[in-house]
Amino acid sequence: MNLIDWWMCWFRRAGVWHRTVPAEHSSAPSPDASPTASDLDMMSRALALAARAASMGEIPVGAIVYRTSSGQVLGEGFNRREIDKDPSAHAEYLAIQAACKATGDWRLNDCTLVVTLEPCPMCAGLIVNARVGRLVYGASDPKAGAVRSLFQLADDPRLNHRARIIPGVRADECSSLLRAFFKSLRAK
Numbered sequence: 447m448n449l450i451d452w453w454m455c456w457f458r459r460a461g462v463w464h465r466t467v468p469a470e471h472s473s474a475p476s477p478d479a480s481p482t483a484s485d486l487d488m489m490s491r492a493l494a495l496a497a498r499a500a501s502m503g504e505i506p507v508g509a510i511v512y513r514t515s516s517g518q519v520l521g522e523g524f525n526r527r528e529i530d531k532d533p534s535a536h537a538e539y540l541a542i543q544a545a546c547k548a549t550g551d552w553r554l555n556d557c558t559l560v561v562t563l564e565p566c567p568m569c570a571g572l573i574v575n576a577r578v579g580r581l582v583y584g585a586s587d588p589k590a591g592a593v594r595s596l597f598q599l600a601d602d603p604r605l606n607h608r609a610r611i612i613p614g615v616r617a618d619e620c621s622s623l624l625r626a627f628f629k630s631l632r633a634k
């Protein structure tokens with residue numbers, strides 16, 4: 447037995463590989479899931495809310511929280527940062543707050559959040575803190591997205607809650623709304 451074989455034997459006996467391989471495997475984020483018919487339907491409502499935001503001069507982002515099992519809408523919101531002069535007035539933040547008020551509970555494990563744009567670090571943090579069960583989003587946000595683009599906060603295995611992630615749902619429609627809004631701003 448040469449020195450390398452001896453070390454490999456020792457590692458196996460010491461269980462080093464047996465311990466490290468499953469640990470690495472379990473720390474991987476869960477694979478992205480596909481949208482249900484309810485998710486697609488709720489994305490239409492979120493897109494309508496985003497269009498409403500645009501009509502009020504706000505960046506068009508809309509969000510819905512619904513009960514995953516029944517499809518009951520519990521909260522909705524659209525970006526109101528300019529109107530409210532509030533940096534936390536993001537669509538999904540307002541939708542989560544409304545849903546917690548409606549249910550009388552800060553935990554939303556049995557709920558799905560549908561939002562037209564990938565959540566920022568603040569909103570991804572709130573998704574974890576509110577224990578949101580599922581997150582469905584439309585357009586990716588390469589500059590601030592904290593779910594897949596820049597960070598993976600909403601299903602980071604080191605945190606005490608992981609949402610199920612369904613990204614890129616009707617992403618083209620969600621980004622067209624944003625593009626049209628910024629184009630009209632530049633034209634002014």
Ligand code: ZN
Pocket residue numbers: 536539565566567568569570
């Ligand atoms: Zn946000």
